[in-house]
Amino acid sequence: MRRTAHGMAKGRGMSGDLDEFSKLISNSQSIVTFTGAGISTESGIPDFRSPGGLWEKNRPIEFSEFMQSEEARRESWRRKFSMEQIIAKATPNKGHMAISSLYGQGKLKAVITQNIDGLHQVSGIEDDDVIEVHGNTTYAKCLDCATRMELEIVREIFANDETLPVCDRCGGIVKTATISFGQPMPVAEMRRASAAALNCDLFLVIGSSLVVYPAADIPKMAKQAGAQLVILNREPTPMDDHADLVLNREIGETLAFVTKL
Ligand SMILES: [Zn+2]
16 A cells, blocks of 8 residues: 555554655665655755756756757856865765665665765765766766766866867767766666666665656666565655655655664
């Protein structure tokens, strides 16, 4: 039976959903989480997509625009370097730490994340166990030959007069290793995310509104393969009807509670 924070079965206390969440975690041997912007807003990283978020004022730069327009590329690097200052100051919050504690206990096998802030890694999860489906913001690469370029170098080139970086090897366009709207999903990461989803017994969606496809298909795969599906998000998601448990609650305090941190 599905219960939500706002629609609990009769006769259960206000925290019936929390008890049920705790039970699912303690009964599980192999947890995979799928995290989105909602877990990092509690670390002060803005959710671009939320109402009043950055993308209401600065609409996202589509991949095709990035490729076609030098000004779009400049704007993209400006945003990148201003965002970097916010990320540099951010530290993992209660939600990240609760996930990390499940990992430390050996229960949590992998974190699939839409975030590019690296906070799961800072919280103690090995790089190999964090699957970044929207890419990585800590380096750049050539879109033609995939040669890596360090951000320090891009920053130096860009700093004075906003000169755009080009690939040393082939002269191609250089972009951060993140995935923009309209850009294909990274094949290796999607394959790893699917494998993790198919091999868990509990799949936790945390702080994602599950509207960005195809990443949002991953929870459905887990459910179809027999995992229990829990969605913890402040707002309803299109996957709520498929979930075994939905909690529309604050993320950090909920995860801290159910993992007894
Ligand atoms: Zn190149």
